[in-house]
Amino acid sequence: MEHKVQDEAGEVHISKEEQNIAVIQEWDKCRRFPKERLAGVYCNQTFDDIACWPDTPAGTVQYIACPTYIQGFYTDGNATRICLPDGKWFVNPVTNSTWSNYSQCLKPTNPQEEIPQLFMVHIVYIRVMSTTGYAISFCSLLLAVFIMVKFKRLHCPRNTVHLHMFVSFILRAILTFLKDLLLVQGLGFAFDLEQTGDKLVFKQEGLHWECKLLITLFHYVLSANYMWILVEGLYLHTLVYVSVFSERSTVRWYYLLGWGTPFLSIVPWVIVRITLENILCWNTNPTVGYFWILKGPIWLSIMVNFFFFINILRALFYKLHKPKLRKPCPSAARHNRYRRLAKATLILIPLFGVHYIVFMGVSENVNPTTEVVILYIEMFFNSFQGFLVAVLFCFLNREVQLELKKTWYRLWxxxxxxxxxxxxxxxxxxxxxxxxxxxxxxxxxxxxxxxxxxxxxxxxxxxxxxxxxxxxxxxxxxxxxxxxxxxxxx
Known part of the structure; x- marks a missing residue:
């Protein structure tokens, strides 16, 4: 059914009665329309109370022209609907229902508004990359922890700090896997949801404490992981700038900083969510200010660690360029110094989490293409950081290599x-x-x-x-x- 537009912009003007009749006619047409039999996995044909969406292959975005029978719609745009790789329509976590994007139908079409769908297409590949990275990090960190615990000669305050940081990365990987596996479409556990037609709706009754506990543990482990990265930076900074200090007595305070500090942000956040914003599984953040209770301490730890990073690099640069009793410095020696400085910098970057500081200055209101690129980079470093840390501070450690060699020759x-x-x-x-x-x-x-x-x-x-x-x-x-x-x- 076509309806005449009343202005040059393409805006639809139609009475409420005519609109209701047109919607009913479209629904009847969708019901009678013969369904296509697509090969492989696909999303079933559905009617979303406005338009009919045909069968769509999994992992693709379906486009239809903006309906001409809805008051205030513009007819020169496209509506979109996302079919996930598992053959289910995308569910908006805010509304807890399948979602169609009619944003281009509400105002004149802007070519840049078609780009946001790029995010939903690439989210599949980002998840695969993230899962692979966390799996590799998890296995390598488990081996690193076993080595650190097995050999008594490696038991020292420095390796103890490394060990606790490894454990925090392992817990982060485990909670990430559990969150991805147990939460259905990121909404909640299976028993927290109910199917209404083709819509997946979150049940309002019940406490839903299981999924809320999972999200709370995830945020605690995430905060603890950042804090142990800060502890690593603080420990190395202390070794460089403090000439005399007791390592064994200081390690006790590191335990408190790494595992105890996150409670200072987690407990207030839980209280706020229970009293002021107790919705869904606490996996959405409608009020940005409440989320800063968790985000603020993490950003503060990143900035402090970046200060440690710059300060340690400055000390290394001064030490490598310290004058040697009026002896001329040959070019080979200068090249060797620069190589050692570059090597130290590359080692310190994953240890201090320097890559986090890059994304702190990026505005959230960026164009979708930039957002997708940032998401790729950020998720790559987040998932593979545990693997890099295990390699640099365990597998490439000379003490660890010596103990492994001694064990190998002893066994044979x-x-x-x-x-x-x-x-x-x-x-x-x-x-x-x-x-x-x-x-x-x-x-x-x-x-x-x-x-x-x-x-x-x-x-x-x-x-x-x-x-x-x-x-x-x-x-x-x-x-x-x-x-x-x-x-x-x-």
Whole structure:
């Protein structure tokens, strides 16, 4: 049914009675319209009380022309509706129902207004990237925690701080997985929702304490993760600028800062949500001011950590460029200093969460394309930061590598190849000179001059040295397969 527009802008003018008749006719037409049988997963044909939406392939956006029978609509725009990858129509978390975007029908069409749909198309890929990053971080952090706990030689205040930061990243990944798996379309648990036609509606009755508890735990773990990043920055800053301090006594205060400080923001936020904004599962933030109870301390920790980052870089730069008693500095040495400074900077960036400071200055009212790019970058760093931290502060740690090597050679009962080269040389000068003095004696033997020093690891992982003769060393090397080169001296 077409209706005549009354102005040049394309605005529809129609009486209420005519509009109701036209809507009923469209509904009847949609009901009688033969449904298409699409291959694969798709969203079913539906009527949203305004227009009929045909079957739509999963993971796509359906476009229809703005209806010509709704008072005040403009006919030169398009209405859109998003079909999610699971074959369900997109649900607006604010209204708790499937949602059609008629924003272009309410005012003259602006080409830039078609871009916001880009966000809904890319959100699928962003979720895949985020899930992959958190999974990789979770596995690598579990291994890092096992290594830190397993080897007693790694138990020190510095590694203890690393360990707690690893645990905070692990908990963040776990709560993220639970939130994505248990919340149906981001609204609530399955028993918190009810199906009304093709709409998924949040039940108003009940406390819904389960999903609210999950969201509260997620915000606590997120805040604790930021606080432990701050603790890492504070600890390193203290090592650089404070000459004398007790590490073991200070670690206790770090525990309180990392795990206790988040309660100062979580408890007031929970009270505010219960008393003033107890809606849904607390996973939406209609009142921005209430959300700043959680967001404010996190942003403050980011800014303080950025100050630590700049201050430590300044100290490293000064140390690397400190004059060396009037000695000229060759170009190779200068290049090496710059390389060390760049390496330290790259290591400190994920440790201090410097990338967070970049997004703090970005306005929320940006164009959709910029918002999608920012979301890709932010979610990449958020999900893979745990993996980067585990690699830099555990797997590339020389102490960790040494303990792993010692364990490896102990399990296989073989000496460390790094020490096998010690067997290339004859015993120390005292034994050689003693053998030389007794060379012509009737009871003497030239075998004493060919005594070797063999290095190995005992059952406790300690490096031991034993003295063997050349002949016995050769026989033992043949029996165990060692490649030993014996130096012969006349």
């Amino acid at each position: 009962s073989r000496p460390d190849p790094l020490f096998l080269q010690q067997t290339q040389y004859l015993v120390d000068h005292r034994n050689r000179s003693h053998a030389s003095d007794n060379h012509h004696s009737s009871e003497g033997s030239t075998d004493n001059a060919s005594c070797l020093c063999k290095w190995s690891l005992d059952d406790k992982g300690k490096l031991t040295r034993t003295f063997v003769k050349t002949g016995s060393a050769k026989q033992e090397s043949r029996r165990k397969g060692w490649k030993i080169t014996v130096e012969t001296r006349m």
